[in-house]
Amino acid sequence: MSEVIYRKYRPMTFQEVVGQKPIKITLQNETVSGNVAHAYLFVGPRGTGKTTLARLFARSLNCINRKDDSSEPCNECEICNLIINGRSMDVIEIDAASHTGVDNVRENIIANAQVPPFNNKGFKVFVIDEVHMLSKSAFNALLKTLEEPPKKVIFILATTEIHKVPETIISRCQRFDFKKIPQVDIIKRMAWIITQEKVTVPENILAEIARRSEGCLRDAESLLGQIISLSQGNVTDELASLVLPRSNWHEVDTLVEALRMKNMSTALNQINKLVSEGIDLEDFISNLIDFLRQIMLYQIIGPEFSLDFSEDLTEAIKQHAREFPLKDLSRLLNILLSKLSVKDSMIDQLPLELACVEFLLDENEILQNKPTIQVNAPTVDTVEPKKKPLTSNNKANFSKFQAEWPKIVQETKPFNHSLSAILQTSHPINIDDKSITIGLEYSFHMEQLNKPQIKSHLVEVFNKVLGCKLDINFQLDDKHKENHNNFKGIQEKDVGEAIDIFGGEVV
Ligand SMILES: [Zn+2]
Missing domain, CATH: 1.20.272.10 (Zinc Finger, Delta Prime; domain 3)
Known part of the structure; x- marks a missing residue:
């Protein structure tokens, strides 16, 4: 059944192919314009559509019903049918991973390539899968053919291990790099298949299949097939767990x-x-x-x-x-x-x-430590005008903080614009010589500011502007509007009043 699903839903048109959009578009354009290369190299992980697209491309080039302005094969004409059933004399697939594959390339394929296609309007297409497995002599024979390509012959070489393919071969091919299929696309594809199969599968199971298949659509379809084959139209978690190991x-x-x-x-x-x-x-x-x-x-x-x-x-x-x-x-x-x-x-x-991460973490640590070193090292102190650190006098702290507030907001801008925007809507609700508590209106602001790298940057900025290392805490302020207006208002007013207003909170 699993194999059946995979074969049954093998894409028959470019439109049905999942992912690989840039590759599809190029191949489609080349089909319509007739401007095709002699050799293609399909590179990428397994199960990402290399052979599917190779077969589809071969069919499009040979279909006798294809319209001039379309790249899609009809999938009904005699030629399409021969190719679909693997009986075409003009589309030859070789698996280079097998011994016969190696011998085939060396002795037969190269000779066969000299014979024009049966379909005189089409092309003879050789699809060589796992081409990196070819022997040195097979590669040499192939290279000779690529150097003097016979008319109306196309080679499509597919590989999962490009580093094993000789540079001389690579340089003669039009290369396409296939990407892993994104999980969302795999899920979408499976959702479509289960509606065709009239089976219900819970979304979490589809997500788990997609995750396990790691970008390989063929694996996903195969797992889905196994699960469907066990069910009677309704897939449960319990049933899925027989195929998928229990999620842990x-x-x-x-x-x-x-x-x-x-x-x-x-x-x-x-x-x-x-x-x-x-x-x-x-x-x-x-x-x-x-x-x-x-x-x-x-x-x-x-x-x-x-x-x-x-x-x-x-x-x-x-x-x-x-x-x-x-x-x-x-x-x-x-x-x-x-x-x-x-x-x-x-x-x-x-x-x-x-x-x-490690490299940048070290950098960040040095940056974070720098101001502390500056404070302690007299040599640096003499170069820079010494900053007056916060004292245990809360009133003085508060006035200093208020005076420097616009500078703090400004300093955070180059690092992160939304950080300075959030700071503009916030205000201190508590400050002493070791820590500051900043009042915020929204919990999602708190989530943002509590991110370690944001927080450590803020510590840095506060350190730079205020000349001391403060612990920063954030708190949702349920009187946000009132306190914030007060804070902004009092920036121009007497600092003494500020302490009165926030006084209750100041330690
Ligand atoms: Zn056709």
Whole structure:
């Protein structure tokens, strides 16, 4: 059944192909204009549509019913049918991963390429899958053909490992890089398939299939097929769990929570409990890494980084992002990657992301530490006019803060415009020589400002402007409007009054 789903819904037109839009458009334009290359190189991960597009392209070029201004094959004419059923003499597919594939290229394909296509209006198309597996002699034979390409012959070479393809071959091909299919597109495609199959599948199961297939549509369709074949029209979580290993995100969340709180016994107990319950450890580790990565990215990028989790897990990730120091997160990910052999299930870009985070974290730390060093080091003090730090006199603190407030807002602008905009609508509700509490109108402002990198930047700015390192706290102010108007108003008034108004709150 799984194979059936995959074959049954193999896209028959360019319009039906999921993803790879730039590649589709180029191939379609070349079909209509007749301006085709002698050789194409389709590069990209498995299951992203390389052979599907190769076959489709071959059909479009050969279909006898195709209209001049259209790139879509009719899929009904004799030629389309021969190609669809793999019986065409003009469209030849070879799997270079097999031994016969290697011999075929060397001995047969090259000779066969000299024979013109049966369909004299069309092209002879050779699709060589996994082309990187060819032997050196096969590559040489292929290269010779590409150097003097026979008329009306097209080679489409597909590979998942471009680094194994000789440069001399690559340079003779029009190259297309296939991307992993985004999860949303995979989900959309599966949603369409289940309506065709008249089956209901809960959304969370579709999301889990999409996540597990990691951008490979073929894997997603195959998993979906297995699940559908077990059901009688109605897929339940229980049924899906027979095919999909039980999702363990909540267990992952529990462990991350323990690690964040630096609670060693809870962490180790959780791991041992899971193992005794027979959890798939490899799967768990790969989810743990994915989960931590999403926390890290959400912390850095913020709400623009979309999370593909259920509502409660999304909330959990947001909370971890607020409270898990970036430095600990990146360190934990590094340790996990170095101690565990998870390369196969690993996210390709994670090591690079971590390298960037680590490098910039060090930079940030130096920046953060700088003002403290300045205060302590007399040599620097003598160069810069010495700033008067906040004193334990609240009245003086308050007046200093008020006088410097516009400067603080201004200083945050280059770093982040919305940060300075939020500050403009906020005001201090409490200040002493160690900390300041800033009153805010909206909780989403608080969420923004509480992000570690925003907060540390603010500490820096306050340090620069006020000449002292303050802890910054944020609080929702239920008398926001009144207090804020007062704060803005009193900036021009007597400072003494300010203390009176905020006085009740000042320690
Ligand atoms: Zn046709």
